[in-house]
């Protein structure tokens with residue numbers, strides 16, 4: 033799993049999407065909904081799966097801001113799902129909230145065994161009644177690739193990917209199955225077009241492409257030109273582009289320039305769950321709503337904290353919340369001290385004290401708060 037250091041590193045790099053914004057003379061492509069099988073994605077903006085982050089609490093916050101056509105869970109291990117089933121344990125924390133929360137919702141899973149994935153996919157589709165079952169073919173982390181021959185490892189074996197997708201599609205019917213990939217395993221072996229064809233021919237209902245290779249991990253810039261090159265090779269299914277979208281303007285620019293059907297946003301939304309609403313406005317060609325005030329942001333953070341603690345209890349919830357709290361303060365002027373302090377909190381009292389004392393405040397003459 034990527035760490036917070038990865039996130040911070042990539043925040044500071046320049047993005048290939050920057051020049052795109054300058055192309056204001058480009059024809060303005062109006063945002064249109066698209067379909068993943070029977071599921072309408074409106075607006076065409078998706079919240080990316082992020083292990084350790086996109087749990088029920090995060091999704092609730094995102095949902096309340098709006099602007100997302102499809103939300104996704106963290107990736108779920110098919111093997112651990114089966115194991116928990118056999119041992120009659122509660123299902124993985126990563127499925128927290130999935131049965132009850134509003135739709136549309138995608139659950140992502142990973143493994144390399146078609147039968148195991150089909151079995152878990154069928155359960156997700158029919159018992160959990162999720163809107164979309166997504167297959168992870170992009171994770172570059174060694175535990176998943178080298179050790180489990182899953183995630184982005186499978187990009188080197190498109191026929192196996194095809195067998196997996198076919199089997200899972202059959203098991204999940206009528207719930208659509210989608211695939212999320214990277215451009216390839218290595219920079220000298222970009223095979224996304226070949227993989228995209230296999231994904232489509234095997235019956236998947238959409239393809240998401242993160243514009244980096246597994247070798248890149250999170251380094252460098254996402255290559256949107258390579259993403260765009262895939263589009264003409266897909267005859268039937270939509271293409272969703274992903275990578276380095278960290279502003280509403282970039283979301284709109286990528287949508288217009290690269291001809292993708294949808295835009296997926298991951299890291300930038302962790303501390304700015306209102307980014308989807310802003311991106312949706314930009315795609316519609318409307319004025320971009322401002323960020324919430326710092327007072328509002330603090331209230332959203334506390335709301336998020338309460339949701340996490342309701343599930344995990346106050347002690348574990350506090351420890352889990354440290355990374356989210358750091359995200360909320362990312363890029364906020366004067367938040368360094370807050371991040372240092374909150375990264376060490378152990379108890380709820382300490383958490384509240386640090387938020388109260390160190391989370392940056394608006395100018396006292398600022399506008400009134402309308403947080404959650």
Ligand SMILES: Cc1cc2nc3c(=O)[nH]c(=O)nc-3n(C[C@H](O)[C@H](O)[C@H](O)COP(=O)(O)O)c2cc1C
Pocket residue numbers: 033034035039080081082083084085106107140168170171212242274275276277296297298299300
């Ligand atoms: C902490 C973290 C966890 C992630 N977990 C997943 C995951 O479970 N499944 C997946 O397909 N991608 C995962 N990703 C990749 C993102 O979904 C996304 O493809 C990538 O971050 C690029 O998008 P961005 O530039 O908008 O962040 C993860 C990324 C991060 C930073």
